[in-house]
Amino acid sequence: MQGTSKQQLNLVWLKRDLRTQDHLPLAEAELNGLPYVVLYIFEPSMLAYPDCADRHLRFQFQSLQAMQQKWSEIQRIPVLFHAEAIEVFNWFNKEFQIQQVFSYQESGIDKTFQRDLEVASFFKSQNIQWKQYQRNGVLRAIQNRKNWDTKWHAYMSEKPLLNTYSAALNPSFFEAFVMQHPFQVPSTLLIQWSQKEAQLQPGGELHAWQYLQSFLNERFYNYQFHISKPAQSRKSCSRLSPFIAWGNLSLRQVYYASKQKQVIIKNKRPLQAFLTRLKWHDHFVQKFEQACSYETKAINKAFDDLKASNNVHYLEAWKTGNTGIPLVDANMRALIQTGWVNFRMRALLVSFLTHHLDIDWKLGVYHLAHLFLDYEPGIHYTQFQMQAGTTGVNTLRVYNPVKNALEHDPDAEFIKKWIPELSKLPTQLIAQPWLLNPLEAAMYQFKIGEDYPAPIIELQGKHKTMVDQIYAIKKTALAQTEGKTIVSKLERPQKLKTKTAKKS
Ligand SMILES: Cc1cc2nc3c(=O)[nH]c(=O)nc-3n(C[C@H](O)[C@H](O)[C@H](O)COP(=O)(O)OP(=O)(O)OC[C@H]3O[C@@H](n4cnc5c(N)ncnc54)[C@H](O)[C@@H]3O)c2cc1C
Structure with a gap:
């Protein structure tokens, strides 16, 4: 790809947002009109950090495979990297003329925050625009929680975004090149992440929607009664938490579907209790966004x-x-x-x-x-x-x-x-x-x-x-x-x- 004038390209950097719908960075990349590559980075320093477990990585990998499957018609794939983020962006910058990078804001641990600072400074030095969008109802750079609830409800009551993907924008040529990048995920890891663990919930958008549907169709009835029971709650709770945590579902998709269901049922209480907890999700993440110590x-x-x-x-x-x-x-x-x-x-x-x-x-x-x-x-x-x-x-x-x-x-x-x-x-x-x-x-x-x-x-x-x-x-x-x-x-x-x- 090196030559006198480098090809222009945009990037979508996936983080905890492993889905194809209600996804603003992907929508913005489509709208922009330049070819774009979607990437996911497995960073060795993050993999070695004490909070990271194989089960998380397997879930991420399954979610990425599911995205690939969903996109098979337009031949788009999320390209996987095994390197530090800064190395990956450096490589892209050498091979292409990167215009914009789209991603969600990450309310992560200090380590990911420091990584983001480093990446932001690199982008700035290279005139690359990094557009980071609000994740769920969590607000960046606020000093206190005044009006937070009102803003949260306003965001959640908007209809989830319906992403569309145009095959014409498909940068298969670039993707084919990018696929040959020097930071391939070692095959030992890919094999490890491909193994199924029968007792763990499987990752991916399709499974996420199946869990949501089965919860809203039948499992929610005893939600508050069984919520603390260690055996029964395994069925009566939504079990959506891994799908929300890794972004197979946005909180708004869950909120919206639950609200629609709540309108047509007589006893509103179980779903009201559930909706309250969806807000707790962001209430806690917001605290951490403001204080990751x-x-x-x-x-x-x-x-x-x-x-x-x-x-x-x-x-x-x-x-x-x-x-x-x-x-x-x-x-x-x-x-x-x-x-x-x-x-x-x-x-x-x-x-x-x-x-x-x-x-x-x-x-x-x-x-x-x-x-x-x-x-x-x-x-x-x-x-x-x-x-x-x-x-x-x-x-x-x-x-x-x-x-x-x-x-x-x-x-x-x-x-x-x-x-x-x-x-x-x-x-x-x-x-x-x-x-x-x-x-x-x-x-x-x-x-x-x-x-x-x-x-x-x-x-x-x-x-x-x-x-x-x-x-x-x-x-x-x-x-x-x-x-x-x-x-x-x-x-x-x-x-x-x-x-x-x-x-x-
Ligand atoms: C020490 C401790 C650590 C926890 N760590 C996590 C974690 O890493 N990830 C995580 O998603 N939850 C965590 N929780 C909160 C809670 O236990 C789980 O969200 C819930 O059990 C997930 O099951 P569910 O999806 O069936 O929840 P449901 O009861 O069906 O609730 C729906 C969703 O609401 C959110 N939610 C529910 N309860 C809470 C809560 N108390 N606080 C914040 N959000 C909530 C979750 O996103 C959940 O998926 C933790 C709780 C404790 C006490």
């Missing part, structure tokens, strides 16, 4: 002083689902196998790690990021700190795993599925097998410590050390001043009170 530091600086005993054996037992507390272990084992548990169970895992095991939240945060197929930095770190109690402005909730098991898994259906070795016990003892007396143990041929681990801690009173510390810190002048800043910058105006603790 949530990933590594207590958002309320006073909680940097929180001391934890950080027992490595406890941490390992938590990570592998071997704490001897059935609901905790069942959740961790379900996550390892399937990449999903419901909100309450995620909160319980964080509470158990920090409040009961007395372990610093930072030691567990990447482990769950790895396991969640729907890992979305904007929700993950903000929620993790909220559940750990390091924001100083949210109600502290300490989850009791036995109480939760008895209330939300009364027939032990969930625990038995993930810890089959407990199945032979009577239902009322499954959540707390340590209560088995020697006679019962002999009768059921069950040995605690052999058939299933003995509990690594005693639940009663154990959370006191950490929780007392959190309360003490919460009362300090620093925590209160920090709290006020958090509230004024990151919270929506109507919701600004520091509340007392709750047992959950």
Whole structure:
């Protein structure tokens, strides 16, 4: 492609927006009229970062393959790169005359933010225009949340964009050339990402729409009733989170379809509860957009002083689902196998790690990021700190795993599925097998410590050390001043009170 005058070309840089519809950067590239290439970059430094897991990469790869399939008629494909973004754009810039790059804004971790700064400075130096568009309802460069809700609703109530693709604009000639680029994804990785993991949700637009349709056609009826039940929620929750996290669906597509359904049904409440949560999605991502230090530091600086005993054996037992507390272990084992548990169970895992095991939240945060197929930095770190109690402005909730098991898994259906070795016990003892007396143990041929681990801690009173510390810190002048800043910058105006603790 090198010669006296280089070919003009535009680029669409895909990030967490792996879909072909309601996609503004793609629409703008079409409108612009210049040939354009769509690219996706697997950056080695990001792949090696502790938040990245094979399951995420596989989902991304599946989503890209689905886009390719969808575009087969117009012979467009997303071109894959395995290199740092700056290397890729440098290469493009040498081979072509790049005019514009279209992408969505990324509310990512500091590492991706720094990468974007580097790329922006490169584009500027080369007179390349980088057009970044608003992702979902998340606003860039705002100082507080005044009028945020109104703007969010205005954006969501617009009809999703119907993308059209003209074959005439198809830059197959360029694509053929670009396909030969020097940053090919190693075949070992492609083989690894092509393998199916039967228990994980598959990526791609088609699967996303199937999940959305089955939710809106039948699964939503028990949405609020089952939302906290570890077994039933697997069906009654939408399970759209991975598709939203990697952008197989825009939040607006989900919002719009749900609103349409809500109009024609009698009982509006389940879908109202669901729509509220769609807003929570952006509410949390917005916090992170404004403060990505949530990933590594207590958002309320006073909680940097929180001391934890950080027992490595406890941490390992938590990570592998071997704490001897059935609901905790069942959740961790379900996550390892399937990449999903419901909100309450995620909160319980964080509470158990920090409040009961007395372990610093930072030691567990990447482990769950790895396991969640729907890992979305904007929700993950903000929620993790909220559940750990390091924001100083949210109600502290300490989850009791036995109480939760008895209330939300009364027939032990969930625990038995993930810890089959407990199945032979009577239902009322499954959540707390340590209560088995020697006679019962002999009768059921069950040995605690052999058939299933003995509990690594005693639940009663154990959370006191950490929780007392959190309360003490919460009362300090620093925590209160920090709290006020958090509230004024990151919270929506109507919701600004520091509340007392709750047992959950
Ligand atoms: C410690 C912790 C970490 C979390 N990390 C993530 C994460 O990385 N990615 C993620 O998508 N969710 C995360 N959540 C929020 C929530 O647990 C999941 O969004 C939800 O369980 C996904 O299942 P679903 O799609 O069936 O949700 P549904 O109940 O069907 O809700 C629909 C959508 O609304 C959004 N949503 C629902 N609940 C919440 C919530 N509490 N906060 C913000 N958005 C919400 C999600 O996009 C979800 O897909 C986390 C929660 C906790 C406590």
